[in-house]
């Protein structure tokens with residue numbers, strides 16, 4: 001008989017931003033530590049076909065998978081916690097679901113039937129939910145949005161139907177809710193949770209476990225009250241307090257035996273949980289021996305979710321280096337030649353962030369110039385690397401007009417579209433997206449970090465290093481240490497005379513995992529730590 005997967009549906013109630021993505025990832029990790037194969041899927045009820053064109057202020061960063069899907073940032077958490085590659089099939093939005101159904105309707109696939117939310121949309125959702133059936137022991141399905149939203153209805157209905165189809169003991173529902181503390185009453189309040197569960201029940205879903213976000217411990221009386229009113233066993237009412245680091249959440253859940261409860265509900269044979277390596281990692285995040293300050297030059301600083309993966313990659317690299325990474329947020333739009341010294345003085349490393357559009361470019365270039373001339377470790381990511389190339393052209397090659405044709409097209413477009421891209425104007429289709437192989441030069445900082453000549457990294461950009469200028473750059477000392485295997489695309493540039501100056505065209509942050517980190521981030525923090533120690 002073919003193996004079937006067990007399903008865990010995760011919904012959220014009361015309000016958004018309760019950390020469903022972290023909860024799903026933490027549950028995934030706990031089950032993985034017990035020896036099961038696990039994947040996580042994110043279902044987003046919004047109508048956008050993908051988040052690629054959504055404003056990072058509203059939606060946080062766009063996470064890119066190996067197969068080039070532009071996805072929700074929660075997929076980043078899944079990958080970081082589970083150390084498992086996600087793909088297009090790990091995500092679906094209402095937009096994609098409706099798009100497929102409508103396309104099929106246009107092709108006549110429904111043979112004159114009335115096409116309806118139930119069953120056609122819900123069938124399509126279930127079809128996607130079953131993408132991993134039999135391939136993993138456990139499939140966790142996180143439903144975006146908050147229970148009660150109009151748009152999440154078809155998704156909840158699909159969860160209900162799928163649970164019925166796979167049968168008792170093969171699926172369960174976990175609901176993440178909020179238990180607010182009301183100061184004037186000096187009390188934790190359970191009513192919002194009761195209402196949220198009641199709404200779920202109206203859709204035919206009875207949660208098996210409640211994860212209660214709260215600012216303080218729930219206490220036995222509150223837990224038994226929630227259990228009684230929400231029809232959930234008392235041991236399955238689990239508090240989810242604010243954690244000092246998101247990586248501690250799995251350990252908090254483990255303390256309440258959440259994974260044991262899940263194994264019981266899903267009839268899974270329990271093996272021993274092993275969280276030793278993970279706890280060591282968490283301990284190093286919380287109490288490291290060293291500390292560095294990194295100047296983070298970007299333009300979405302007011303909304304750090306736009307840089308989620310970079311921040312996490314710095315945390316991982318910090319833990320590996322036994323170092324706390326303190327970020328000094330530098331708004332690239334505010335940096336000028338006159339204030340750069342004051343803004344960057346004292347940092348042990350400078351990271352220049354990815355981005356699109358001309359806003360903040362001058363500040364990025366000025367910061368890079370400062371890093372290069374002050375011998376402070378520099379890490380440029382995507383646009384950050386492109387700005388490093390522009391800075392080098394302007395200040396070392398003596399080309400003051402050097403630019404990227406994204407901002408200004410002239411004779412000195414050292415960053416440009418590839419010739420074959422120039423005729424395409426459509427915003428959607430022209431990006432280099434997903435994983436590409438890269439070949440490293442042995443005598444380089446990049447090779448020293450990766451310890452391998454062949455790497456694979458993820459991309460999300462349109463513009464590239466302009467090969468017309470390759471010779472003048474290398475003659476002037478800029479090292480091209482990574483290229484596409486055919487040598488045509490420049491992927492990494494370095495300044496060898498500098499202590500650590502590396503710019504990468506790809507997004508290494510998307511492949512940094514908890515515990516193991518990413519080689520370039522680890523090397524960058526190591527260089528910053530060395531500088532901090534020199535300055536002591």
Ligand code: GLN
Nearest residue numbers: 354355382383461462463
């Ligand atoms: N805007 C640049 C490009 O499209 C860089 C993009 C990025 O930083 N992700 O090439």
